[in-house]
Amino acid sequence: MTETRSGFVTFVGRPNVGKSTLTNALVGEKVAITSDKPQTTRRAIRGILNRPAGQLVIVDTPGIHKPRTLLGQRLNDLVEQVLGDVDAIGFLVPATEKVGPGDRRIAASLDGYPRAKKVAIVTKTDVASREEITERLLEVDSLREDWSAVIPLSAVAGEQLDVLADELLALMPEGPALYEEGVVTDESLEDRIAEIIREAALEGVRDELPHSIAVTIEDLAEREDGSMTDIHANLVVERDSQKAIIIGHKGSRLRDVGTRARAQIEPLVGTKVFLKLHVRVAKEWQRDPKQLGRLGF
Known part of the structure; x- marks a missing residue:
């Protein structure tokens, strides 16, 4: 019988290089929300x-960034903790952008995690020219001497994902599976629903707003006849002006958020969903340790 391998891997890179998109593509199911806003991911989500x-x-994990708030600092601390515990680290660079100072800084910071094997991954090859991909592979390869592999891929087009999965598995320690077959994430249903609502709320909002949005689930219950699941959720922002943006003209924006979120929640819970969204203000919650604790950070 061949010995199986199992272990932990995380992806690092500048914000918005496609870490969550790659996670979802490898797992084959959406376990992490994605957005074009930096620092969309706020927890260590396991796929x-x-x-x-x-x-x-x-x-x-969240992208590594210069923190401007207590929340930002806690997210960076979380990344540090995860990087210290994993068996392999995948360093992501998009094929469409030249390697810059931020990439170099993150690649150099991997010295701090000697235990983890390092793999360089050039993403978004489906939207890059052959010349760009070649150039990027050479740039990335020269960043460190200890890459176990350098792999170009497209998470969106599903190209080379098997190559990456096989390469990463080969770097894992020998041992039995850590989760039962069929489990795609250890996130609770409530957490997954809260994240789906936050993703819907992030769509189309102005740059200063994303970091200020948090979501809490107040109530989640399936009706006795099994026909419908009732969900009551709070969208938490920091200021009254932000509340007005989220709600929109005569509630139009909030209705859109509800419609988008419901379309993704229904397949997850397996019933129709009645979703009630309430927007509340928690002043400067990103800087307040008590409020951060209440919101789960």
């Missing part, structure tokens, strides 16, 4: 990939 040769637990 689980089962292969004949073993199991990969992919820990999707």
